[in-house]
Structures are given as structure tokens and as C-alpha cells.
Amino acid sequence: MIANDQENLKMYEFAAAGKAVLAYKGRVSYFLTHMQTAYITEDLREGLVALMRNATLRRKLGKSIKDLRVYSWKEIGDKYLELLNKIIKRH
Numbered sequence: 001m002i003a004n005d006q007e008n009l010k011m012y013e014f015a016a017a018g019k020a021v022l023a024y025k026g027r028v029s030y031f032l033t034h035m036q037t038a039y040i041t042e043d044l045r046e047g048l049v050a051l052m053r054n055a056t057l058r059r060k061l062g063k064s065i066k067d068l069r070v071y072s073w074k075e076i077g078d079k080y081l082e083l084l085n086k087i088i089k090r091h
Contacts, residue, residue, distance in 0.1 A: 009079050012075065012079060015066060016076060018062040018063060018066035019058075020057070020059075020065075021039070022038070022041070022044075022047045023041075024041065024042065024044070028040060032065070036064055038061060039061060
């Protein structure tokens, strides 16, 4: 799940694991598509309920995002490294 409009490393972890991604509308819309690769919503409760009640949808979204193949563990590691470098530069 993405908690805000910022890119979130959890999304990459869920995608790599083939788990459904729930995200707020915003920047993620540039690379994720509602009901195809993620559940994108303005109402977090609505999205959670929809995914909890629909196992078929969870599996479909998880498979679709994993099939994108843009979320490898190397790319996830690169994102973590980028984040750590930003933190180090601030201090």
C-alpha cells in the first residue's frame, strides 16, 4: 500500500512478491493502472474492503504487477540505496 502521493518502497516489495498493491491516486497513476496492475483509490477504506472481499481481484492484481517485471530485487535494493544516500547527505 502506498500511504501518500510519494513513491513508496513497500510498493516495490509487494510487486516483487506478487501481492496486490493498494494506492492513493496521484503519481502512481503514471505507471500503475487501476484494476489492472493496482487498486488505485481516493478512499482507502473502499479499497481495503474491495480487496478484502475479492480474492480473485487480489490474485489478478498481484499477478499483473509481478508480470510487469520492473520490480526486481536489484531495483528494490537500488531504491533503498538511493534513500539511504539521501538520508546520509542530510546529516
